[in-house]
Amino acid sequence: MEERLADNRERILLATRQRVADGGFREAQVSAVAAAAGLSTGTLYRYFPSKAELFVEVLTRAVDQEILILSEIAGRDVAASERLGAAVASFVRRALAGPNLAYAFIAEPVDPEVEAARIRCRKQFGDVFKTILNAGIDSGEFPAQDSDAAAACIVGAFTEALVGPIGPSTRNTRDKARLIEAIRTFCLRAVGG
């Protein structure tokens, strides 16, 4: 029984994620999500207090996963520039593998509560890059610089290149490896690595 409860919760989260991957947050109405999870809307509200909180959990789960991967890269015992390049490339590669979801998480218009969560997530990403940058600056590998601003720039650079106007729609036919490389090069040169 207890198991079923946890199961339901999980199914709701999964269904939401699926629906978002399919048509963005826009298409993930409570009724549609509930139906996809095989439950009624009323039941969904037994598990989540509001649509916004459901969305926030879906977002933060995905981001936590991502942060885990990036943190592992940031902690490797290699040159800072290599870690930076690897982290950027890793993120971009995964985003390109699931562009709809990436767009929804990064750039789709959402209501303020979810947007607030998104901002917190961006900050988390920024922190990972800041860590790498500071390490590189300390070791003399990178020139002294404002690592807060630079980290924000890095996050902005690859997200825009991914989901921006010049990014996805026109670009998805193009060589992904080349895009990854272009972004990596851009970010690496930008910090003087």
Next chain:
Amino acid sequence: MEERLADNRERILLATRQRVADGGFREAQVSAVAAAAGLSTGTLYRYFPSKAELFVEVLTRAVDQEILILSEIAGRDVAASERLGAAVASFVRRALAGPNLAYAFIAEPVDPEVEAARIRCRKQFGDVFKTILNAGIDSGEFPAQDSDAAAACIVGAFTEALVGPIGPSTRNTRDKARLIEAIRTFCLRAVGG
């Protein structure tokens, strides 16, 4: 009479902009805008077919103005790196002078029709930077690179670095000149200038 009509239209646009600068698109409800312009909502609808189209015009007007300034810089007869740095710094400086408006225009969640306009605007910005980049690449000042990707990265870098400090959550009163310089340096190095 004809004059009054044009005047009214102008007043509506101004009132909208003012309201957006004040509380974002969120707070720029039709009724509030109409009241601020000294008109009724019904009258507003004699001048604009929908709220979205009104917002789009407010946005594109501001962006057209901005593009004009950036284009002038892009066309100057100096080194590409200097033009690039000047364009970035110019944009950032103005955004920091009116952070609320900048946030609304750049990052605030808006409905899809306005978001589409925003994407077109970002593309315009990207094109200006692409022009500078290509010129620099042709002249040998910058190394060969994917100018589409790099332009997107530049736009993303400074917008993110702006929205971080600008965003409603972190109302940071940091040294502006330093932030401008950090972003400029980042972008310049990134393209190998």
Next chain:
DNA sequence: TCAATTTGTGAATTTCAGTTCACTTTTTTT
């Protein structure tokens, strides 16, 4: 087994800003 509690239901309610429209006031035309 029979209450008590928890979980599930989905139609009805709520909300709320954008939009409309029947009407009034102002301007133009004849």
Next chain:
DNA sequence: AAAAAAAGTGAACTGAAATTCACAAATTGA
């Protein structure tokens, strides 16, 4: 000056989706 046209009004309408809730079904435990 009267009729026609245009502009102005704001209360009422609308629609769409989130949320609720009175009730049903299932589970627990005594």
